[in-house]
Amino acid sequence: MKDKIAIPKTTIERLPLYYRCLSKLDRLDVEVISSKELGDRIGVPSTQVRKDLSYYGEFGRRGVGYEVKSLLRQLERILGLDSYWPIVLIGAGNLGRALVNYEGFRRLGLEIKAVLDTDLNKIGNRISNIEVESFKNLDEIVIKHKIQMGIIAVPAVFAQEVADQLVNVGVKAIWNFAPTRIVIPDEVKVKNEDLSVGIVGLVYHLARLD
Amino acid sequence: MKDKIAIPKTTIERLPLYYRCLSKLDRLDVEVISSKELGDRIGVPSTQVRKDLSYYGEFGRRGVGYEVKSLLRQLERILGLDSYWPIVLIGAGNLGRALVNYEGFRRLGLEIKAVLDTDLNKIGNRISNIEVESFKNLDEIVIKHKIQMGIIAVPAVFAQEVADQLVNVGVKAIWNFAPTRIVIPDEVKVKNEDLSVGIVGLVYHLARLD
DNA sequence: TAGATTGTTAATCGATTAACAATC
DNA sequence: TAGATTGTTAATCGATTAACAATC
Missing domain, CATH: 1.10.10.10 (Winged helix-like DNA-binding domain superfamily/Winged helix DNA-binding domain)
Structure with a gap:
């Protein structure tokens, strides 16, 4: 070794x-x-x-x-899959719903414990068996569930603000789906899952086919 | 140059x-x-x-x-973003819906032209302004819209079958969201967008924090 | 002209792979 | 033992970066 x-x-x-x-x-x-x-x-x-x-x-x-x-x-x-890593998801839109139900997670023993949104029309709705809560409650939810990981699934303009709040309440790893770069202290790990990058690679290939 | x-x-x-x-x-x-x-x-x-x-x-x-x-x-x-690249999406589940509405695409001038599914309960539904059609119509839809790119957003077990069909009808680039490797002829470009890989990287980091 | 910034070469760095001794 | 396959070293390959002449 x-x-x-x-x-x-x-x-x-x-x-x-x-x-x-x-x-x-x-x-x-x-x-x-x-x-x-x-x-x-x-x-x-x-x-x-x-x-x-x-x-x-x-x-x-x-x-x-x-x-x-x-x-x-x-x-x-x-x-690290032998430990328990509860997750908070911010953004109860289409993408958020998709992630809660994503089959890949359960297989890994990973679980989204809470879904938060600022939209009053979404708060209270159920996604799978989770009730959408107010983003204002982020602090207490993170403490209650001992959460260290957050997923950002909000529109690009709100992503930085959400990231700042996640860092504030002590989240140590952020998975960002908004198509924008977020700035975060070095000790917090960010994974930018930018979907547009993937598709542009395919278009690049198509454009060069012949 | x-x-x-x-x-x-x-x-x-x-x-x-x-x-x-x-x-x-x-x-x-x-x-x-x-x-x-x-x-x-x-x-x-x-x-x-x-x-x-x-x-x-x-x-x-x-x-x-x-x-x-x-x-x-x-x-x-x-x-290649100065050309027009119509896209067919297979799978009208949560993820499919999220992709149709994904803000990053329109910005790039990319457009999902058709959404297909095999589930009779989903065929006929509207996602945004697109009507979900039967996967059986793949051939004619691809021809009609001159489609060269397909997105797979179905459960892992069906991904290979869908990929085979896409190749059959002449699609040249495939974006695969199912958490499984698909086997495809070399001349077709595949981008595997495996979401579990991203989150495992974050867990790896968390598990090593102290 | 003096200051700024490009485009490119060459050096460095990091990752992959070929080769092979160790050993089941 | 003979055949198979690991673990690791060293060679190769590919990507990044430092340095600098060209030039706006």
Whole structure:
């Protein structure tokens, strides 16, 4: 096991892919898998799989491969999915509703505990089994549920204001879906999930097809 | 202007960020901007801005900077946003509805022309001003609107089947929101927008906070 | 002219991959 | 043992950044 050597960002980004693939293999009762097979399913070479995992320990058996259940547990620990991370979502619009019901989250053991909005027409509505509450109650809700992660799903113009408030009440990680850059202290982690960036990449490709 | 040298993937991913930033500057009537100022707003060094743009031409004036309107037009052309790219969306669930109404698209001049689903309860419903049609009509809809791009917003188990059909009818770019890898011929471009990957990165960070 | 800023080269940095000894 | 596959080193590849001549 290596230590003190910086782990490449790209490695960290691949870990959830390994995790998801192994979950699926486990559900199919596959017991052992080689770095070659695992890599093929994800679209990376076997050396990359081995190198990525080697940053965290030695999880395989030479001449054999990786035991699916055991590697899955290791990745769960590495990714932090063995702990409980309640989430607050700001914005009860279409996107907010979609995220509450997103199948990918439950699979990871992640749960949106509260949905907040400023729109009086939305407060009190139910999304799935969660009642939309007033954004004014952010502080007490974050304390009550011991929340450290917030999702911003509001129009771009409000995103910075919401981000500031989240930081104020002590949230440590923000997932921002508004198509705008938010400015945040360094100690808070932000992931900008900007959907327009993705589609522009596809258009770029289409525009160059012939 | 360079030619024949491969343009880094990372450069292409930054182009939409420049585009968006310049749109905003233009709306604010800013006329000229330096690579330094532009970079600061996006969070990259000025050298990176200049290098990225240099792959496509010489757009600035030494000692002065970049003329916002002119650079914006150049980027529009480079990204292919000066053409018309009608889109078909498969899946009229929460996520599909969110995408139809996503503010980022219209800004880019992109438009979802048709929404399809297999669920009889959803066919005939309206999302914004689009009527949900049967997935069985995919072929004729793609031909009618000359569609080259498809968005998959269905549950993971159906994603591959939908992708196959999209390829069959001649779609050339696919944006996949289902949390699963889809297998597609090389000549069709796929962008996997896997939301679980993003949130796992944040959890990874939270789990290492202290 | 003096100050500012581009476009580009070359150096640096970081990530991927080939190769192979270790070992099941 | 022979065959398979890991974990790791070293080589390669690709992206970022520092430095600076060109020039507005």
